[in-house]
Amino acid sequence: MSVLLLCAVIALLLLLRVPVAFAFIAPSLAFMLLTGQSLGLALRLVAESTASFPLLAVPLFILLGSLANHAGIAERLFDFALALLGRVRGNLGYVAVGTSVGFSWMSGSAVADAAALGKLQIPTMVRNGYSKRFALGVTGASSLIAPVMPPSIPAVIYAGLAAVSTGALFAASVVPALLMAFGMCIVVFLLCRNNDDIVRTEFSWASVARTGRRVVAPLGAPVIILGGILGGLFTPTEAAAVGAAYMGLLGFAYxxxxxxxxxxxxxxxxxxxxxxxxxxxxxxxxxxxFARERVPQLMSDFVLGLTTNATVFLLLVFLLALVLGTVLDATAVLTLITPILIPISAAFDVDPISLGVLVIISLMIGLLTPPIGTVLFVLQAVAKARMSEVFLGALPFTVPLLLICAGIIFFPDAVTYLPERLGL
Structure with missing residues (x-):
């Protein structure tokens, strides 16, 4: 009953729009005081939770994304993609997806991607005959590739909490991220195939060569970061530091x-x-x-009482992450549920890498779902649009994400194929 009361207080604070961190920490401190525990213990737990070498990669990757944003990398990628696809019907839709894939190798954050590319892509699409709803939808949905494609900030957080290899999780995320991009391109094709109002541009090899030269150096960043991690030259934290330094040098050079x-x-x-x-x-x-009140054990007993099938367990994880992702920040959800899910997944013989990829993609759908959806708020501010307009525009693009989650649920071993081949 005490845990249920604690959860009810947290839910009330979240409904009152109290920031997630304060909605968690205030009731937790009150609970500890009422149960006779030391505030010194609480302070030590808070300090130790972030004193982690793997988590040091998070601010470094955020710095890398911020440097890439201010260095104008998004504009360079956009110009190159447009030069390649200018003659294609629905060109700017494909450009939005392609630019997000390129920028994701450097940002690792959907919010950074949406903010950087939304200002550029949405007005350009509207001027060239695309509906504003489509422009908002494809920009918002394609920004979700960044938290899945390495270097992924949610992956760094999950790997640190689950005590798994960040490099292995990065490698496992590459194919799902590319499938996300491919699926979104199919949606662009279906939505644009009968739109004759879309403006197309002439293809020019000279334009491709000119814009291509401008993206050669920026695309060296993912080669350095991922090549260094997968090749065993750097830890993810070291790779983030090297990548940030490289991007800073490019920004000054440009x-x-x-x-x-x-x-x-x-x-x-x-x-x-x-x-x-x-x-x-x-x-x-x-x-x-939660751990002191044996919530993980109770959850484990509850799930094992429901099913002994690993597929059903993964389906329950998907639904849990999907629901929590609509009302909580993805970082908070990862930090809360990962320590609970890892022991349960071991009982079902589910690889924690497969579990991590499924949870991260499921949570990303929440970034485009009211009431919390961070990407919704970013695009609403950038494009001066209604939240419903952004959500309805992005809705068709969530279909590929749901299909990818279904694929992971039914074929979880496919996710670990690449890390195993790389020996990670």
């Missing part, structure tokens, strides 16, 4: 970054990192309360 603008970039990265770390710390404190 004259997009200066000593005067660097404080703004650093403050942006620090604020985002602090928000994520505060959520992790508060969720870890709540997780301690």
């Amino acid at each position: 004259r997009k970054l200066t000593l005067r603008t660097m404080p703004k970039v650093l403050v942006e990265a620090v604020v985002t990192s602090a928000a994520i770390m505060l959520i992790i710390a508060s969720a870890n404190l709540l997780g301690y309360v």
Whole structure:
């Protein structure tokens, strides 16, 4: 009953729009005081939750994405993709997906992707005959590739909590991320095939060569990061530091970054990192309360009482992540449910890598779903649009995500094929 009351208080605070971190930490502290536990213990739990070498990669990858954003990398990728696909019907839809794939190798954040590309893509699409709803939908949906494609910030957080190899999780995420992009391209084709109002541009090899030269150096970042991790040269944390340094050098070389603008970039990265770390710390404190009250054991007994089938278990995980992702920040959900799900998955002989990819993709759908959907709010602000307009525009693009989740549920071993082949 005490845990149910605690959850009810947290739910009430979230309904009152209290920030997630404070909605977790205040009831947890009150619970600990009422049960006679030390506030010193609470302080130690909060501090230790973020004092982790793997989690150090999170602020570094956020800095990398911020540097890439301010260095104008998104615009370079957009121009190159448009030069390649200008003659294709629905060209800007495919360009949006392709640009998101390219930018995802550097950002790792759906919010950064949506903010950077939304300002550029949405007005351009509307001017060229696309509906605003379509422009909002494809931009928002394609931004979800970034948290799945390495370097993925949710993957770093999950790997640290589940005590699995970040490199293996990165490798396992590549194929699902590419399938997300392929599925979204199919949706673009279906939505644009009969639209004669779309403006197309002439193809020019000169334009391809000119814009292609401008993306060669930026595309070196994913080669350095992933090549270093998968080749065993760097840990993910070291790769994030090297990638951020490389992107900073590019920004200065392109004259997009200066000593005067660097404080703004650093403050942006620090604020985002602090928000994520505060959520992790508060969720870890709540997780301690749950662990003390034997919630993981009770959940395990409940699930094992429902089924002994691994497929059904994965389906339940998918539904849980999908529902929680609509009302909570993805970082908070990962921090809360990962310690609970890992022991249960072991009982079902489910690989934690497959489980992680499924949970991350399921949570990403929540970024485009009211009431919390962070990407919804970003695009609403960027395009001065209604939230319903963004959600309805993105709805068709969630179909490929659901199909990919279904594939992981029924064929979880397929996710681990690439990491195993790479020896990770």
